[in-house]
Amino acid sequence: MGRTTAGAQGDVVVFLIGMRVNHFWAVHRWLPVFFAMPMMLRELNADRSLGLLHHILLTSSPRNYVVVQYWESKEKLLAYAASPQRRHHPWWARVNRYVRKSGGHVGLWHETYVVPEGSYETIYGDMPAQGLGKAYGIAGLKDGVQAQDRLKV
Secondary structure (H helix, E strand, C coil): CEEEEEEECCCCEEEEEEECCCCCCCHHHHHHHHHHHHHHHHHHHHHHHEEEEEEEEEEEEEEEEEEEEEEHHHHHHHHHHCCCCCCCHHHHHHHHHHHHCCCCCEEEEEEEEEEEECCCCCCCEEEEEECCHHHHEEEEEECCCCHHHCCCC
């Protein structure tokens, strides 16, 4: 396998979305929110033209869940979020109602990063691609090229 890097070129769009279960006993308040994301991810994976390249589900505890998403462009991310024909738009309205009614039983957050070319760097050593490499494919590393050479910022 050797040493490889992500094959990304141009800007990279990373979207993080998370949920925190504040009160486990209020399952009826947080479970619908929890199940909304997999439905959207299935829709996005079924139609690659929508722009989602790859996603990873992470958890830091039984109450904190994060989905890391890699997108083709910020335009495709925003178009998906705003489209009334896609699952996000109606589910977001429903999830907002659940969160408002939940009385603090569930919390949501998201962050969007548009990372300019030359401002990201990846290395995979003797392992399959992860994260950015999974989204964009991998490429071989040139001998003698260091991280500071790949980062242009």
